[in-house]
Amino acid sequence: MKVALKTREIKEKLARRNISQNNFARILKISRGYMSQLFSGTRNPSAGLRKKIMKELKLDEDHFDEIFKIEG
Numbered sequence: 828m829k830v831a832l833k834t835r836e837i838k839e840k841l842a843r844r845n846i847s848q849n850n851f852a853r854i855l856k857i858s859r860g861y862m863s864q865l866f867s868g869t870r871n872p873s874a875g876l877r878k879k880i881m882k883e884l885k886l887d888e889d890h891f892d893e894i895f896k897i898e899g
Contacts, residue, residue: 828897828898828899829871829897829898829899830871830872830877830895830896830897830898831868831871831872831895831896831898832865832866832868832872832880832894832895832896833893833894833895833896834866834868836893836894837866837880837884837894838866840884840894848862848863848866849862851883854883855876855879855880855883857876872895877891877895880894881894
């Protein structure tokens with residue numbers, strides 16, 4: 828089972844907060860390249876990174892499906 832970002836939804840949430848993808852990478856303490864790979868779907872976030880993303884977007888576990896999708 829892989830968990831991927833729902834790119835459009837995260838971009839919308841970041842836009843509402845006026846945070847760029849690069850700034851979000853800095854906030855999460857990951858490289859811009861890794862963030863780009865997450866957004867393009869070539870990489871999947873680890874459980875720890877998913878928690879950081881949820882925390883920074885101020886979402887609780889009940890909203891997991893808003894920004895992540897489970898792939899086969």
